[in-house]
Amino acid sequence: MPYVLLAFAIAFEVTATLAMRASEGMSRLGPSVLVVAGYLISFVFMAKALTSLNVGPVYAIWSALGTIGAFAGGVVLFDEQVRPLTIAGAVIIVLGVIVMNLGGGVSRG
Template sequence: MPYVLVGLAIAAEVMATLSLRASEGFTKWGPSAVVVVGYIVSFILLAKALTSLNVGPVYAIWSALGTIGAFVGGVLLFDEPVRPVAIAGAAIIVVGVVVMNVGGGMSHG
């Protein structure tokens, strides 16, 4: 169950981040509300998951997949450019998360 909470926290964070772009500097109320609610939901879900998972690896997964999700969402929703260096950066993020999980484990000891 904690892994489901992490997944939902990531989805809420990506939605909030993409809505931040769509809010146009908080001038559009709908996307602005999604930003606030999305981040609150994301943090609550992440906090619940951290009651049984280690903070380092979980935060690495949450932030890395959130970053990649925002990158992909920006490309798909806002026609942002895809550059080879950005793809290389995403790959480095994934490798870093894998290394952290190999070294840190995922559950409280």
């Protein structure tokens, strides 16, 4: 169950980040409301997940998958460019999360 909560946290964080891009500097009401609500809900889900998972690896997973999700969403929704160096950075992020999980796992205790 904590991994489901973490997945929801990531999904809401990515949604909020993409809404921030769509808000045009927080000047459009709908996307701006989605930004605030999305981050708030994301933090609530992550806080719930942290009741049974270690904070370091969970934050690494949350931020890494959020970064990759925002990157992919930017490409799909806003026609942002994909460059080889950006893809290399995404791979490095994923490798970093794997290393953190090998070093300490995500279960508390």
